[in-house]
Amino acid sequence: MVEADPAGVASKAADLVQNYLRSTSEPVLGLATGATVEGLYAELVHRFARGRLSFAGARAVLLDEYVGLGYGHPQRYSNVIRRQLTDHVDLAGRDVCSPDGDARDLAEECVRYEALVRRARVGLQILGIGRNGHLAFNEPGSSFDSRTRVVRLAEDTRAANARHFGGPRQVPRYAVTQGLATISRAAHLLVLAGGRAKAEAVREALEGPIGAEVPARLIRRRPRVTVLLDPEAARLIRYRRPSQM
Numbered sequence: 001m002v003e004a005d006p007a008g009v010a011s012k013a014a015d016l017v018q019n020y021l022r023s024t025s026e027p028v029l030g031l032a033t034g035a036t037v038e039g040l041y042a043e044l045v046h047r048f049a050r051g052r053l054s055f056a057g058a059r060a061v062l063l064d065e066y067v068g069l070g071y072g073h074p075q076r077y078s079n080v081i082r083r084q085l086t087d088h089v090d091l092a093g094r095d096v097c098s099p100d101g102d103a104r105d106l107a108e109e110c111v112r113y114e115a116l117v118r119r120a121r122v123g124l125q126i127l128g129i130g131r132n133g134h135l136a137f138n139e140p141g142s143s144f145d146s147r148t149r150v151v152r153l154a155e156d157t158r159a160a161n162a163r164h165f166g167g168p169r170q171v172p173r174y175a176v177t178q179g180l181a182t183i184s185r186a187a188h189l190l191v192l193a194g195g196r197a198k199a200e201a202v203r204e205a206l207e208g209p210i211g212a213e214v215p216a217r218l219i220r221r222r223p224r225v226t227v228l229l230d231p232e233a234a235r236l237i238r239y240r241r242p243s244q245m
């Protein structure tokens with residue numbers, strides 16, 4: 001299902017998360033980090049504060065993590081997700097897992113995290129799309145068969161994230177990311193994109209030829225996917241709702 005929605009991407013996404021949390025006694029959420037999902041997390045925190053939803057019994061796994069930032073760094077994704085979501089809802093820290101980008105043995109850490117995600121069986125995976133079409137930190141050219149591994153970040157990804165670090169040079173060069181095959185195992189993919197800068201990546205993901213040059217094309221190979229776009233991100237796609245045709 002693809003919806004290009006004038007307002008309400010965060011609110012519609014929150015509805016889907018809320019329904020999923022209610023649908024099972026042991027929900028497992030896959031969490032992305034980044035500007036795209038901030039509105040969704042704020043909406044979930046808002047609904048929790050008003051008693052409209054609960055994460056009781058839920059667990060969460062993160063998609064990716066920078067390498068070598070240090071445990072206390074504010075941009076470490078495990079810290080970002082605490083600040084934006086988990087510190088404000090009924091989800092205990094021990095129930096939120098992320099790859100450790102500061103592990104001494106990163107190869108071993110990738111094997112550990114791949115097994116952890118497999119065992120966790122993610123029910124709903126929240127995803128943003130990078131400006132270059134990346135998913136998590138699977139940069140263009142990543143194989144659809146890829147597993148959790150250390151990747152070198154593309155220069156445009158580092159440039160896109162420079163604003164969080166005070167400059168492009170401070171952005172780490174490497175990250176640990178779930179692979180595209182790892183992400184594929186989730187039962188339902190919820191893909192969000194907003195803003196003009198994502199329009200090209202969205203068009204490539206939804207309408208370009210299937211192939212790993214654009215990792216986000218993975219979503220066309222999965223049976224259960226919801227894509228929520230604001231009008232700016234949707235402006236280059238040919239798809240229109242039947243009512244608009």
Ligand code: GLP
Pocket residue numbers: 032033034035036037063064127128129130131135136137157161
């Ligand atoms: C980031 C993250 C992804 C995110 C994507 C889009 O670098 N690794 O998980 O979904 O790239 O980021 P943003 O939402 O900030 O545009």
